[in-house]
Amino acid sequence: MLFRQLEYLVALSREHHFARAAQACSVSQPALSEAIRKLEDELDVPLVRRGRKYEGLTPEGERIVVWAQRILADRDALRDEVGALRCGLSGRMRIGSVPTASAAVSLLTGPFCTEHPLVTVEVIADLQSEDILRQLQNFEIDAGITYLPEELSGHFQAIPLYEERYVLLITAADGLAHQSTATWAEAARLPLCLLNESMQGRRVLDDVFAKAGAKPVPRVETDSVAALFAHVRTGRWASVVPHAWLHVFGVPHGMRAVPLVEPDWTVPVGLVTTSQQPGSVMARALTEVATETDVAGALERLPGGPALPLA
Structure with a gap:
């Protein structure tokens, strides 16, 4: 058994396609297929469900992939360890x-x-x-x-x-900008730009809004925290952002970051x-x-x- 055969099997499991797996491994598709067939012969179990196209791994193949990932990770860790001992981590x-x-x-x-x-x-x-x-x-x-x-x-x-905690990011002209804190319920009533619902950060926000008895209806959704800042800058939107991002962007000119309370949530x-x-x-x-x-x-x-x- 060769490391190369295990690499090919892991790539096939990840790509779900013989041609893409071969491309990821920088080999021809026939070479990858033949190496996996030889691995099946050595282990004496079928690893791949084959039809007119790739149909997935067999149950045995799924288990072997886990071992392959572990073996390859241990190989890489060994190389790194030896390299670190010889000339420092690289x-x-x-x-x-x-x-x-x-x-x-x-x-x-x-x-x-x-x-x-x-x-x-x-x-x-x-x-x-x-x-x-x-x-x-x-x-x-x-x-x-x-x-x-x-x-x-x-x-x-x-x-x-x-x-992680959250602040209400609003323009300086907004009435809430002059408060020392704002409630989640107050934030929910604003025209909001928030992360989209597929993101865990948004699901966290929705849970906190629910605890405050509020349900925001954002007019704009995005998968980018930077886009939240950009939308607030236009003066049309407010947003709820993690305080950690203020360390990166600061509080841009013309905006205010107001801590959110009721509930205090981290x-x-x-x-x-x-x-x-x-x-x-x-x-x-x-x-x-x-x-x-x-x-x-x-x-x-x-x-x-x-x-x-x-x-």
């Missing part, structure tokens, strides 16, 4: 993040890259929490920054980074990695950086300005 680290938490990622990647100058970091910042946990378990990413559930599966370990955000040992050397290195970095404190400071919250 290679590529992959971080997944929920969109609303991506503002905090740079607070970790900055010191990480300073400490490990030979490592390249890839950040995927448009994932949902369930995507992050799935990709961690499938060894597709090394670490994730996401909302922390009350109970996390034993397959994972987490380091809390900060408590959601824990943390760095999640797999609990498998010895695990990814990249994940261990990032975890060390996270334990030494005051992410929460940094997010309370506006760029070049005072601490949050602002009104």
Whole structure:
């Protein structure tokens, strides 16, 4: 059995198509198909349901893919470990993040890259929490920054980074702009631009609005936090944004960020990695950086300005 055969099987499971899997592995389709057939012969089980086109993996194939992902991840971890012992950590680290938490990622990647100058970091910042946990378990990413559930599966370990809370972003001309706080019910009555309903950040907002006995009816929805700021800037809309993004954008001229109350609501955000040992050397290195970095404190400071919250 060769690592290459396992790589081909994992690619086929991910792409659901022989031609795309072959392209992802930079081989011809016949070469990929033949390698998987040889793997089936070696294991003496059918791995792929074959018809006129790819019809998925067999139950045995699904189980073998899990082992293949684990074996390949251990191989990569071994290479990274040996490389780190020889000349310092090098290679590529992959971080997944929920969109609303991506503002905090740079607070970790900055010191990480300073400490490990030979490592390249890839950040995927448009994932949902369930995507992050799935990709961690499938060894597709090394670490994730996401909302922390009350109970996390034993397959994972987490380091809390900060408590996400929300502010009402409005123009300075709005009547609520002169208040020290605004209620969620007051926010729901404004013409709102919010994240779209498919995003976990929006589902969190809807839950909080419901606790306040309110139901917002946004006129504009988007999958971009930056787009929320852009829409408020036009003067036609208000929005509810995570306070962490004020650390990136500040409070733009002509706008106000008013803390939301009734209820006072926060959601824990943390760095999640797999609990498998010895695990990814990249994940261990990032975890060390996270334990030494005051992410929460940094997010309370506006760029070049005072601490949050602002009104």
